[in-house]
Structures are given as C-alpha cells and as structure tokens.
Amino acid sequence: MESQNIMFVVLAVIVALGSLMTVMSKSIVRAATYLLVVLLGTAGLYFLMGYTFLGSVQTMVYAGGVIVLYVFAILLTRGQTDKAGKTNGAVTSWGLLLALAGVVGTLAVVCTATWHVVAEIGKPSETTNSITMDTVGHNMISTEHLGYVLPFEAVSVLLLACIVAGIVIARKR
Amino acid sequence: MIQIEYILVLSAIMMFAGVFGFMTRKSTLAILLSIELMLNAANINFAVFNRMLYPQGHEGYFFAIFTIAIAAAESAIAIAIMINIYRQLKNIDVDELTKMKW
Amino acid sequence: MEHTLLILLLPFLSFLFLGLMDSKLSHRVSGLIGTTVLGVVAALSYYTAWQYFTADRLADGTFATLVPYNATWLPLGALHFDMGIMLDPISVMMLIVISTVSLMVHIYSFGYMHGERGFQRYYAFLSLFTMSMLGLVVATNIFQMYLFWELVGVSSYLLIGFYYTMPAAIAASKKAFIVTRFADMFFLVGILIFGYYTSSFSFDFAHPVYADGVTPFASVDTAKAVAAGGFILPTALVLMFIGGAGKSAMFPLHIWLPDAMEGPTPVSALIHAATMVVAGVYQIARMFPMWIAYAPEQMSIVVWIGVFTAFYAAAVACAQSDIKRVLAFSTISQIAFMMVALGVCMPGHEALIDNHASLGYMASMFHLFTHAMFKACLFLGAGCIIHAVHSNEMSTMGGLRKYMPITHITFLISCLAIAGIPPFSGFFSKDEILTACMHYSPICGWIMTGVAAMTAFYMFRLYYGIFWGTENKALHAAHTPHEAPWTMTLPLIILSLITITCGWAVNFGSFVSASGADYQIHLDPSIATTSVVIAVAAILVATWMYARESQPVAVDLKEKFPRLHRWAYKRFYMDEVYQYITHRIIFAHISTPIAWFDRHVIDGFFDFLAWGTHKLSEKIRGLQSGNVQWYAFVFLLGTILLYIIMVL
Numbered sequence: 026m027e028s029q030n031i032m033f034v035v036l037a038v039i040v041a042l043g044s045l046m047t048v049m050s051k052s053i054v055r056a057a058t059y060l061l062v063v064l065l066g067t068a069g070l071y072f073l074m075g076y077t078f079l080g081s082v083q084t085m086v087y088a089g090g091v092i093v094l095y096v097f098a099i100l101l102t103r104g105q106t107d108k109a110g111k112t113n114g115a116v117t118s119w120g121l122l123l124a125l126a127g128v129v130g131t132l133a134v135v136c137t138a139t140w141h142v143v144a145e146i147g148k149p150s151e152t153t154n155s156i157t158m159d160t161v162g163h164n165m166i167s168t169e170h171l172g173y174v175l176p177f178e179a180v181s182v183l184l185l186a187c188i189v190a191g192i193v194i195a196r197k198r
Numbered sequence: 199m200i201q202i203e204y205i206l207v208l209s210a211i212m213m214f215a216g217v218f219g220f221m222t223r224k225s226t227l228a229i230l231l232s233i234e235l236m237l238n239a240a241n242i243n244f245a246v247f248n249r250m251l252y253p254q255g256h257e258g259y260f261f262a263i264f265t266i267a268i269a270a271a272e273s274a275i276a277i278a279i280m281i282n283i284y285r286q287l288k289n290i291d292v293d294e295l296t297k298m299k300w
Numbered sequence: 301m302e303h304t305l306l307i308l309l310l311p312f313l314s315f316l317f318l319g320l321m322d323s324k325l326s327h328r329v330s331g332l333i334g335t336t337v338l339g340v341v342a343a344l345s346y347y348t349a350w351q352y353f354t355a356d357r358l359a360d361g362t363f364a365t366l367v368p369y370n371a372t373w374l375p376l377g378a379l380h381f382d383m384g385i386m387l388d389p390i391s392v393m394m395l396i397v398i399s400t401v402s403l404m405v406h407i408y409s410f411g412y413m414h415g416e417r418g419f420q421r422y423y424a425f426l427s428l429f430t431m432s433m434l435g436l437v438v439a440t441n442i443f444q445m446y447l448f449w450e451l452v453g454v455s456s457y458l459l460i461g462f463y464y465t466m467p468a469a470i471a472a473s474k475k476a477f478i479v480t481r482f483a484d485m486f487f488l489v490g491i492l493i494f495g496y497y498t499s500s501f502s503f504d505f506a507h508p509v510y511a512d513g514v515t516p517f518a519s520v521d522t523a524k525a526v527a528a529g530g531f532i533l534p535t536a537l538v539l540m541f542i543g544g545a546g547k548s549a550m551f552p553l554h555i556w557l558p559d560a561m562e563g564p565t566p567v568s569a570l571i572h573a574a575t576m577v578v579a580g581v582y583q584i585a586r587m588f589p590m591w592i593a594y595a596p597e598q599m600s601i602v603v604w605i606g607v608f609t610a611f612y613a614a615a616v617a618c619a620q621s622d623i624k625r626v627l628a629f630s631t632i633s634q635i636a637f638m639m640v641a642l643g644v645c646m647p648g649h650e651a652l653i654d655n656h657a658s659l660g661y662m663a664s665m666f667h668l669f670t671h672a673m674f675k676a677c678l679f680l681g682a683g684c685i686i687h688a689v690h691s692n693e694m695s696t697m698g699g700l701r702k703y704m705p706i707t708h709i710t711f712l713i714s715c716l717a718i719a720g721i722p723p724f725s726g727f728f729s730k731d732e733i734l735t736a737c738m739h740y741s742p743i744c745g746w747i748m749t750g751v752a753a754m755t756a757f758y759m760f761r762l763y764y765g766i767f768w769g770t771e772n773k774a775l776h777a778a779h780t781p782h783e784a785p786w787t788m789t790l791p792l793i794i795l796s797l798i799t800i801t802c803g804w805a806v807n808f809g810s811f812v813s814a815s816g817a818d819y820q821i822h823l824d825p826s827i828a829t830t831s832v833v834i835a836v837a838a839i840l841v842a843t844w845m846y847a848r849e850s851q852p853v854a855v856d857l858k859e860k861f862p863r864l865h866r867w868a869y870k871r872f873y874m875d876e877v878y879q880y881i882t883h884r885i886i887f888a889h890i891s892t893p894i895a896w897f898d899r900h901v902i903d904g905f906f907d908f909l910a911w912g913t914h915k916l917s918e919k920i921r922g923l924q925s926g927n928v929q930w931y932a933f934v935f936l937l938g939t940i941l942l943y944i945i946m947v948l
Contacts, residue, residue, distance in 0.1 A: 029200065030199065030200060033200050033204070037204065037208050040208060040212060041208060041211050041212070044211060044212040044215035044216070044235055045211075045215050047215065047219065047231060047232070047235060048215050048216070048218050048219030048222070048223065048228075048231075048232055048235070053225055053227060053228050053231075056228055056231055057231060060231050060234060060235065063212070063235065063238065064234075064238060067238055067241070067242060070205070070242060070245075071245060073200075074245060074246065074249045075249070076245055076249065076259060079245060079259060079262055079263065082263060082266055083241075083266065086266050086267070086270050087234075087238075087266065087269075087270070090270060091234065091269070091270050091273050094273060094274060094277055095227065095230070095231065095273070095277065097277075098227055098277040098280060098281060099227055101281055101284070102227065102280060102281060102284040102290055116221070116222055117222050119221075120217075120218050120221035120222040121218060121222075123217070123218075123221070124214040124215070124217050124218035124221075125214075127210075127213075127214045127217060128210055128211065128214045131206075131210040131213070131214070132207060132210060135203055135206045135207060135210065136203060140202050140203070140250075140251065141251060142202055142250050142251060143250065143251060143252070143253055144249065144250055144253040145199065145200070145250070146200045146249065146250065156256050156259055160256070161259075161260075161263075164256070164260065165260075171255065171256065171257070173260050173264075176260075176264055180264055180267045180268065183267075183268065183271055184267065184271050187271035187272075187274050187275050188274075190275055190278070191274050191275055191278040194275070194278040194279055194281075194282050195277075195278035195281050195282055197285075
C-alpha cells in the first residue's frame with residue numbers, strides 16, 4: 026500500500042515536472058528528452074494501475090518509437106539554431122493566462138464532481154476485470170461485445186496510409 | 199490511498215502544459231511535442247476512468263491503445279511534412295509557415 | 301387500311317435518313333430518295349382513297365369513319381392524349397391533296413433547287429413537313445392535331461428560313477413562327493377548355509355533321525360544359541378558330557404569309573398555298589359539328605372575318621408588284637373564301653339535306669381541293685418565271701409568253717380557274733361558295749361576288765404583267781429567259797390537267813358533304829351566270845388596262861388616287877400597325893420597364909449579395925492568418941468562454 030502511494034507520488038512529481046520542463050526548456054533536444062521522461066512516467070502510472078500491456082505499449086511505441094523519430098527529425102532540421110525558440114512576451118503571458126484558466130477550470134470540475142470509484146488502485150478487488158494480453162488479443166479481433174475488430178482494421182488502414190504518405194512526402198525528388 | 203482526483207489533476211497539468219507549449223513555442227517540432235503531451239494526458243484519463251470507475255469493461259483501455267497508434271501515425275506524417283518543409287524553406291518556425299493561408 | 305400507318309411513317313423515316321446523312325449523300329441521291337418515298341406515299345394515299353370511297357356506304361348514306369390505329373399516348377386520369385389515324389371523307393380528301401401537291405413539289409424541286417447549297421437539308425425538311433401535315437389531317441383527336449399543327453409550324457419555319465444567310469429570310473421565318481405561335485396559344489387554351497369540360501379530346505363527334513335531326517354528338521360528353529354555362533363551348537371554339545386564323549392567315553393575323561414568300565418558291569407552293577395554310581380551314585371543318593350544335597351564333601365571327609380578309613387581301617393584291625406577293629395575297633383571299641363558306645353553312649337550321657344552307661361545308665372543302673391544285677400550279681409557274689428572270693419583280697418580266705410556252709399555258713389555265721371561268725375547277729367550287737353565301741345573306745353574297753371579280757382582275761393583271769405588256773428588253777437581251785427543264789414543267793402540266801378536269805369530271809359532293817351523304821352538285825344558273833359575267837368583265841378590264849405595251853389607264857389611275865395606291869401597295873400599313881403595337885406600345889411601355897426591373901432590381905439584388913459577400917470577406921479574411929497558434933488561442937478562449945457560460 027504505502028509503497029504504491031510513494032511510487033505514485035514519485036511518478037506524479039516526475040510527470041508533472043517533466044511536462045512543464047518539456048514546454049519551457051529552451052533547447053528542443055532537451056524538450057524531447059523531457060517528453061521521454063514524461064512518457065516513461067506515464068508508462069509507470071499504467072503499470073501502477075495494473076495495466077501492464079498498456080504500459081509496455083506506451084514504452085515501446087512512444088518512448089521507443091515516436092521519441093526516436095522526433096530526435097531524428099530535430100537533428101535533421103537543425104538549422105542556424107537548435108533553440109526551441111520562444112515567441113514574444115505578450116504571447117507567452119497570454120498563453121500562460123489561458124493555460125492557467127484551463128487548469129483552474131478543469132480542477133474546479135475535478136474537485137466538485139462526485140466520482141463513483143468502484144475499484145481503488147492498489148486494493149485487489151473481485152470486480153476488477155484483469156486485462157491480460159490474452160484479453161487484448163481476443164478482443165482486438167472479436168466482433169462480439171467489447172470486440173474491436175472494426176477500429177482495429179480502421180487503424181490498420183490508417184497506419185498503412187501513413188506509411189505510404191510518409192514515404193511520399195518525405196522522399197527527395 | 200491514490201484518489202482519482204490526484205491522477206486527474208496530474209493529467210490536467212500535463213494537458214495544459216501541452217496547451218501552453220502549443221501556443222507559445224516557435225519551432226513546429228516543439229509544437230508537435232506539445233501535442234504529444236496533450237494526447238498523453240488524454241490517454242491517462244482514459245486509463246484511469248477505465249481502471250477506477252468501470253473496472254468490468256475495457257473501453258478506456260482500448261481507446262488508449264488506439265490513441266497511441268494514431269498518435270504514432272500522426273507524428274510520423276507530421277515529421278515527414280516538417281522535413282519536407284525544411285527542405286523547401288530551410289526553416290520550420292511556425293510563424294514563417296503562412297504560405298498556405300487564404 | 302393497315303397500310304395507312306406507312307403514309308405517316310415513310311416520310312418520317314425519309315426525314316430522319318436524309319437529315320442524318322445530310323451532305324454525305326449527293327444531291328441526286330437525296331432528292332431521289334425523298335421523291336421516291338413521296339411517290340410511294342402518294343400511291344398509298346390514292347389506294348386508301350380508292351378503297352375508302354369505293355366501300356359501301358352506311359345506311360344513312362355516309363361513309364364509315366375508320367380508325368385503323370389509335371393508341372393512348374399519355375393517360376391523364378379521365379383525359380388521355382391519343383395518337384392514331386382516323387379516316388373520314390375530309391381526311392382522305394386531304395391525304396390526296398397533300399400527297400399530290402407534295403409529290404409535285406418534290407419533282408419540281410429537282411429543277412428549281414438544282415445546285416443549291418443545302419439541297420439534302422431541303423428534301424429532309426420537305427419530308428418532315430409532309431409527315432407533319434399528313435399526321436395533322438389524320439389526327440384522331442384535337443391534341444394530336446395540335447402536336448402536328450406545331451410540327452408543320454416548325455417545318456414551315458425551317459423552310460422559310462432555308463436561305464438562312466439572307467437576313468430577310470430569317471426575319472420572315474421568325475415572323476411566321478411568332479405570329480402563328482401567338483395564334484396557337486389561343487388554340488391551346490381552346491383545346492384545354494374543351495378537354496376540361498368534355499373530358500375528351502377525341503374527334504368521335506366528327507362524323508356525320510347532322511343526320512335527320514338526331515344529334516350525332518353522343519360520344520362527347522358536353523353536359524358539364526353546358527351546365528357550366530352556355531358560353532364555355534363557344535369560347536373554346538372561338539379560341540380554336542383564332543389558332544386556325546393564325547395558321548390560315550386571316551386578318552389581322554395574316555401578316556406572316558406575304559413575308560413567308562422569302563422561302564424557296566416550291567415551298568411557298570406546298571406550304572404557303574396548298575396545304576399548311578388551309579389547316580385552319582380544316583380545323584374548323586373538323587370541329588364543325590360542335591360549331592353547329594353549340595356555337596351557331598359565333599359562326600358569324602368566322603363569316604365576317606373571312607369576308608373582310610377576302611376583300612382586304614384582294615385589294616392589296618391589286619397593287620403589289622412582286623409576283624409572289626400577289627399570289628400570297630390571293631392565297632389569303634381564297635382561304636378566306638373557304639372560311640366564309642364554312643361559316644355560312646348552317647345545316648342544323650334547315651331540315652333538308654339538299655338545301656343550300658348546308659352547301660357551304662362541301663363548297664369549302666371543294667374549294668380547298670381545287671385551290672390547292674391551281675394555286676400550287678400558279679406558284680410553281682411563278683417559280684419557273686423567277687427561275688428564268690432571277691427576280692420577283694413584275695418590272696423585270698413582260699412578254700415572257702414567247703420564251704416560256706408551257707409555263708404560259710399552265711399559268712393561264714390556273715388564272716382562269718381562280719378567276720372562276722368554266723369549265724375550270726375554280727369555277728365550280730367558287731360558284732358553290734357564292735351560292736352558299738348568297739343564301740346566308742345577300743350582302744355577304746354580293747361582297748364575295750365582288751371579291752371574286754377582284755380576284756379575276758388582279759390575277760389577270762399579274763398574268764398580263766408577266767406574259768404580255770412591256771417587255772424588259774434590256775434585261776432579256778442580257779439574259780434570255782428560257783423554258784424550265786422538264787422536272788419543273790411536268791408538275792405544272794399535271795396540276796393544270798387536274799385543274800381542267802376535276803371541276804366537272806368528278807362530283808365532289810358525293811365524297812364530301814355536310815351530311816356525309818351523296819350530294820349532287822348542281823349549278824345555280826343565276827348565280828353562275830352572274831359570277832361568270834362579272835369575272836369576264838373583270839378580265840376584260842384587266843386586259844384593257846394591262847395587256848398593251850403601254851398602260852395609260854393604270855398609270856392614270858395611280859396618279860389620280862396616289863394615296864389609295866400607296867396604301868394598297870403598303871398593305872394598308874398593317875405591318876406598320878403591328879410594328880407600332882409591338883415596338884412602341886408593348887416593347888416600349890411594357891417590356892422595357894420589365895427589362896429595367898429585371899436588370900436593375902432583380903440583378904441588382906443579386907449583384908448586391910455578391911458584392912456584400914465579397915466586401916465582408918475582404919474585411920474578415922484577416923482572421924485566417926495562417927497562424928496555427930492564433931487559431932489554437934482562439935479555440936481555447938472559446939472553449940473557456942463556453943465553459944464559463946455553462947457553469948454560470
């Protein structure tokens with residue numbers, strides 16, 4: 026129990042600080058690195074929730090794939106500066122204001138809403154439906170209740186389209 | 199005890215960090231990073247709602263997986279576009295990319 | 301009678317073939333195809349007529365009305381539009397007239413149109429016209445008649461505008477089309493009123509005109525129309541008459557016919573003398589039982605419009621110098637004779653079959669028949685003359701009898717026929733008309749006799765002007781007139797033979813009469829004598845005035861009454877009246893304001909919309925800065941505002 030709480034606090038701090046650092050660091054390579062930390066922290070949160078498969082996907086696809094892609098892109102496009110670059114102060118302050126307003130609004134909703142929590146994290150519960158790789162694999166190609174074959178196929182087509190599009194757009198003429 | 203509010207607050211911070219980044223950064227790639235942040239925040243919400251409020255189902259879980267897939271695809275395309283733009287303009291600053299307006 | 305379908309189908313196929321092949325065929329081949337098809341059609345028509353008129357008469361002495369084909373084309377509830385073929389005495393008679401004249405014109409055109417550009421197109425249009433006209437006369441119902449009526453209008457338009465590079469021809473074709481369309485609008489309204497109130501377009505009532513006091517109109521349900529008021533059917537019939545008046549060039553809708561002479565002369569002979577222009581007469585004859593039963597008083601409209609038109613056209617014809625115009629006005633005048641003859645026929649009011657009261661119907665159809673033949677002959681003769689001297693003006697002619705003997709003789713025969721000299725056909729038919737008119741009202745009869753005298757006068761003025769009188773030696777020396785080729789003289793000879801014989805050799809009354817029964821034509825001695833004497837006198841006057849080399853009397857008269865001559869020459873300024881009404885009144889005071897309204901208010905409104913949208917877009921297009929971050933900012937601002945609104 027306690028270890029999970031501690032773990033959560035640690036992860037939360039990492040994720041929150043990482044997010045802020047991502048958007049505030051001057052160097053874009055650093056920003057990407059902070060994003061990597063955030064994504065890994067999120068994977069940790071998934072593990073904490075018991076969603077091990079989701080956590081693995083997050084680690085492999087995001088942290089392993091997407092971030093590497095970003096780093097490559099950054100390195101390929103670094104021109105005179107590798108600075109992430111900030112716009113002028115007015116824009117920053119307006120953005121900050123709006124973001125804060127958004128946070129406050131969301132927090133107001135989160136704190137005032139009543140949450141009917143069924144399964145606490147860290148408490149083993151009979152009602153919890155443990156989602157194993159087996160379940161994921163079955164449901165992904167099932168047409169029954171909670172079957173996701175249609176979105177699965179749609180995403181497959183989307184990925185194919187993206188592969189083709191990526192080649193077409195980025196290739197040198 | 200991990201309250202659901204804690205996680206939601208965490209995701210809200212991540213989300214609006216992303217929003218802030220989106221609105222203030224100049225480099226297009228940095229903006230894309232901010233978008234990834236926002237997507238990730240949404241994913242956390244999906245997972246936690248599934249885990250804590252509807253543990254019998256797994257809609258949130260699957261939604262998160264699909265979001266990750268789509269986000270990966272989106273960033274791949276976006277990066278391809280960025281590289282292409284960089285080839286053309288030697289620059290990927292967002293306020294320079296106004297050729298396609300109107 | 302199944303072969304009657306071919307009579308319609310063959311010219312149509314010929315039209316399609318010639319029209320589609322057009323210049324892929326040589327002149328000779330397309331002309332031969334058209335003429336051969338018409339020959340077959342004519343043979344079929346004669347065969348039909350022979351079969352029809354040799355069949356046994358019904359018990360009441362009439363010929364049976366045959367309907368070999370009738371198909372519902374468009375069912376509309378109780379009403380339905382049919383297409384079919386109906387054979388009764390007048391339609392069979394018309395079949396003969398149309399196919400004969402059309403065949404003659406087809407043969408004639410070989411010579412007349414020789415080497416013309418668009419020769420194939422010309423034959424295609426002739427086929428189209430023949431098909432439409434035949435379809436018109438065999439129509440089983442008034443709606444089919446109307447369809448073919450419009451088709452003949454179209455083919456007339458196409459043929460008048462055949463020389464489409466000449467502005468005058470184009471103007472004439474438009475004028476003909478618009479004037480007849482204007483009249484046809486009334487025809488259509490009449491048809492619709494008729495159809496609405498009787499729930500039928502059918503001509504079932506058409507046979508016999510009357511039979512021993514028994515009403516023959518049983519198959520047309522007029523109860524509704526009569527219940528709706530006595531004026532319904534007369535209104536419908538008079539509206540239809542306006543349509544017929546437009547087609548048959550009755551005053552004041554006659555203005556298109558003289559201009560229609562811009563077309564090739566054989567076309568004038570076929571369409572604007574023999575067949576299409578009598579469609580109006582034919583239509584009245586078709587609807588005749590309805591007129592007699594439901595609109596006897598309104599018949600006087602037909603009579604007096606006819607009388608006035610006959611007189612007016614004859615007066616104008618006396619002063620024209622263009623030979624085709626003279627013939628055109630003479631056609632108007634003669635068609636008016638037919639109209640008058642129909643109008644004065646009142647069989648329902650007299651019980652006796654052989655009474656002169658019912659003579660008009662027969663006389664009208666008889667005159668239609670004879671007139672078609674001699675007027676076609678006159679026009680074709682005029683075509684030969686124009687072919688020889690290359691002009692329509694009488695001043696270029698004179699003394700042509702030496703150069704063109706065949707044309708001269710046939711023209712003379714036709715002139716005698718139209719003047720009403722025995723034994724030529726026109727005498728018999730005109731005599732019947734005058735007898736009928738005299739019985740209707742002596743005033744009408746005497747006016748018509750006078751018009752007949754004028755007819756003789758202006759026809760012989762024309763004849764002497766062309767073949768006698770002063771020869772235009774300078775012109776003829778430069779280009780000696782010559783007789784036309786045999787393709788052109790053969791039709792003249794055939795038509796003049798018909799003109800010579802058909803008056804006395806055949807008893808027309810046994811084929812067509814008001815009652816449908818056999819009617820023996822007999823001459824009323826007093827009227828026949830009067831009309832012959834008057835006609836001869838008129839011819840003598842014309843001879844005295846115009847046969848000599850110099851024409852002192854005519855010139856003297858022209859100088860004494862310059863105004864009268866100018867008015868007649870200018871057709872009593874009818875065209876100018878129309879011009880005034882359409883341009884000065886309708887265009888200037890109605891169309892121009894409407895056009896202004898359309899251009900400034902309607903167009904202006906839409907221009908304003910476009911202008912406003914454009915200006916507004918100019919103003920707000922700055923919002924689409926292309927700056928993604930600005931979009932995101934606005935989006936988020938909007939979201940937060942929405943959130944605030946929903947929370948509050």
